[in-house]
Amino acid sequence: MEQILGPAVPSSRAVLRPIGIQDVVITGGPLARWQRINHEASIPLGLEQMERSGALPNLRRAGGEGDGPFQGYRFQDSDLYKQLEAIAWEHVRAPQPLYAEFAEQAAAVLERAQRPDGYLNSHYQVVKPDKIYAELEYSHEMYCAGHLLQAAVAAARAGIGDGLLAVARRLAGHLVEVFLTGGNDGIDGHAEVETALVELYRLTGERTYLELAGNLIDSRGKGLIADSGMGMLYAQDHLPVRDADTPVGHAVRQLYLESGIVDVYLETGDESLLECSVRRWEDMVATKTYITGGNGSRHDGEAFGERYELPPDRAYSESCAAIAGIHWNWRLLLATGQGRYADLIERTLYNAFAASTSADGVRFFYVNPLQRRDDLVEDAYLGRRREWFACACCPPNIMRLVASLSGYVATKTESGLQVHQYVPGTVQAGEGAPARLKIDTDYPWDGLIRVTVEEAPAGEWELALRIPAWSESTLAGLSWDEPGDARPAQPGEDGYFRIRRQWRHGETVELRLDLTPRHTYPHRRIDAVRGCVAIERGPLVYCFEQADQARGVEVDDLALSPGARLRVVPVANLEGVGRTVLIETEAAAVDQPRGGLPYTSQPFAAGTLVTATAVPYFQWDNRDGGTMRVWLPLA
């Protein structure tokens, strides 16, 4: 079987097949920058934290080394597993002896920590050995196991961490013995292991892993998860997955669960699983997704809210939810070939996800709001980005996604290649396959994308290029046409512009996506941003930060006129931020005096005209920590 080095490698039932990390090279643009920063700053910080935060010491303790107290949360092991997955993908992309060494040492620690029967969880082994599998509603035992399985699959594909796979298989075998053949009908309160079990099945061919994943999914909604005190919706146990119409409860749990559901569909062909997941996706997109692609409207329970409950200031939009959303969308894209999933990956990637990390890669947001007022910013999970968190689920999760980003760029079919995300670099179809593309672009700062066929297989094949839904008028220029004969690039219903032909080496398609900056209005049922407008350009959502405004202009006083022109201002190196494109526009500065109850018999008046400046949302909070708004009131 062909070796695809990347996450989520489904069976042939997928409409599209992934192209591995080793076959896509990203040479420039923000994604290359994120990968460089991840390599140089984030991953070294993460590796250091594996000692400091207790993740490795806890596991050593479980293996009988040392006797310090257990540190951190009961899911502390998972930080290490995500970190291991991050360095595995990074090792495929840009090998480092350090990564292989770390993985080897970690594998040895895990081998020693693992019980002879395969069980492995440092918290329960050290702190609560009598409660193993007895409090699954909040134990995170299978959640941690899932992250270990994913790390082991990644390490095996990357060829590092000898022994990790064996540990993972023993643990998976233990889960199978207890929960599949052993009659224990427990389910972890935090979904994650489902998608991991399917991946391990894909790697090993061991069908009981897939069966267990399917069982865990089918068992939800029968009241098998005790209430952990967070209510019925929190762990998605309120309804069988085939009956639930809308994502609810803890957002990361729901989104990981969906990945597992689509993964099981991809291997078993159970259409009812794909259908229910798509139904919830459609509801989520229409009613529970931020303009940044983020999900999760409530701090309380880190949860999805009601339909259209999308407050910008109290948005939770957890970094992990952005990652989980990208995982889910990727599986739906593979399963269906529809560009709307790649569109949402792009939106989430460039906004909710990218905002999670500082420009220098050593500070992270857990929560990604769309507004910051200038009081009370000391809240631990709001305020500024932080180097680490007591609950550090996000930073290593961010690192594993960034390390694997090239795996999300393109896919292949029997008869062609599909480009989903535009990055400068090269894409080749895989081991020995002759198709090879070179992509030249300054995307997302510029809309011109030149795709050159550097190598082509014999015979007809099809190149499919995603036309993002936001691109109002896309032009395509073909190198075999007359010069300058660009034409409207009409995408198919699936969102792809397709050219099927017998390609010759060096032939080029020039795509011009429409990067005209645009005003965007919210659906009228989104109460929290009614009467507001946002600015977008290409895949980037913009925001107004206090740092970019003229002296005396307060972001909270600004109101935008939809008629005002949006001026594009490229900046080579904005201090603290780096390369960017700002947008300037005329705005009204409206100062409504404060005093007495803030409810009056007259609406507020128009203000004086000033220039307001917006910066891409993903680059926010790299200056002074002042006010920020994605949505501004309409003048």
Added chain:
Amino acid sequence: MEQILGPAVPSSRAVLRPIGIQDVVITGGPLARWQRINHEASIPLGLEQMERSGALPNLRRAGGEGDGPFQGYRFQDSDLYKQLEAIAWEHVRAPQPLYAEFAEQAAAVLERAQRPDGYLNSHYQVVKPDKIYAELEYSHEMYCAGHLLQAAVAAARAGIGDGLLAVARRLAGHLVEVFLTGGNDGIDGHAEVETALVELYRLTGERTYLELAGNLIDSRGKGLIADSGMGMLYAQDHLPVRDADTPVGHAVRQLYLESGIVDVYLETGDESLLECSVRRWEDMVATKTYITGGNGSRHDGEAFGERYELPPDRAYSESCAAIAGIHWNWRLLLATGQGRYADLIERTLYNAFAASTSADGVRFFYVNPLQRRDDLVEDAYLGRRREWFACACCPPNIMRLVASLSGYVATKTESGLQVHQYVPGTVQAGEGAPARLKIDTDYPWDGLIRVTVEEAPAGEWELALRIPAWSESTLAGLSWDEPGDARPAQPGEDGYFRIRRQWRHGETVELRLDLTPRHTYPHRRIDAVRGCVAIERGPLVYCFEQADQARGVEVDDLALSPGARLRVVPVANLEGVGRTVLIETEAAAVDQPRGGLPYTSQPFAAGTLVTATAVPYFQWDNRDGGTMRVWLPLA
């Protein structure tokens, strides 16, 4: 000393002196209805719950009777204390042998439970005797003690529950020994005991109680309260009270603390305490108060939010916060004589507070949002009102306020009477004092208030009638003028219309408050209701409930035109609700289709005209549990 039977009876430093519950009789209108329902339905339910919820059994257990497990939260005792306070005030208003019996039995249980040294807290005595006063950040030991002190003061004033006062004094003495003279500098994470200690000082003259209250207040902001995991602001220990500019953290804690602060000022004359409390009041009113008078914008931490963070859907606006706010405003009113505090009492009373209880008095809201969407209403603390709660702080708190409502109607000075809240009934100045008013009114349904001087003291004295800030044009007719010669009633800067004269028996002032229904707009910095308008009439905030709309008209589709006329529609008995005044208006029904991301390049279009019907907010959720909105978008 004159016996004033009511809560908060300050020293002569108060500008206004309270008139006790026994001297004000409310004979009609909503307040009389609430008192009747409280008497007939709520209090009986509450007394029953004192057994069922564990409050009494826990205390019996602490006294060595029985050996069942401790039930409920660590502050379970406080439910009983609030319930006792409720029946004490109710016993003044409408005596019942049952109340006296219950108070006597409870006093006996408390006597048996109290340790010889005076300590009393069933949770710590039964469950954690080794942790007494060791975890004050969340123990609620002083909080519970405070409620016991208040109950004992009320019972002593009402003449029931012999023995309660002795228990309370022993407990207060123990607190004094430990925390005033004993060198323990601990503070309870939940303020409450401060105002209670001052009240007990007022009743008993024991000055160490006042000193301890002052000490506890002065000790805040020095990091003496450990972080209970809720962050630095939660328990208001982030800054000394004299330095804090804005209310923060857990709303009920902040508001109880403010009552204690004003109470200490009232007894000691420390102006800096009054000043800081007024400063925070002004900030709270301008930036952190709902149109309903409710406070608390976040479920997370049951907390005040940032300035202007006032989401209607996720409003916390806890019933207990409304009560605590009324307590604070009442003390500020006594301390300053300014009508703005009585204005806010009225707003909170008729809206945030009154909404907490169902029309039949047996169901309660813990949280009082200004909007309910029609999905996911099963949330334990949202959704419909409930008979009781695991954390049942609100229901007995509601009962004690309703039982004492007549204490908030009027006050007196050396030279006059002040009427703050308009209710049909009688007010007399107190024991042996000759002044007696009769008030005839159908307020708040009608704006005509007739105040008749039934008895008058000799010499000149002043009648002061509050003119609510919302009354645009108030007329006054005086019985000693020519008939029909009503004149504009111009209030002074303090908000009162005053008449000073030598009154004769039977003289009448007819006040006509302006009950024209009005459109109200939010300050432009309140993001969550931007572009919206609300409807008010007199003190009542209105809301749109699905139950009142014509078939096919969805509340969530409605948009209001500020030009549309508001029609007043009195209804003698609306099913489930009782007597009310509805408001009808033309509205646009705008249906914006759902599908894809809810962010588009065009704002929504105008809709078709329909009739929309609004009902007073305090009467909501007495029908089918459907959609509700206080704020509607502007068409």
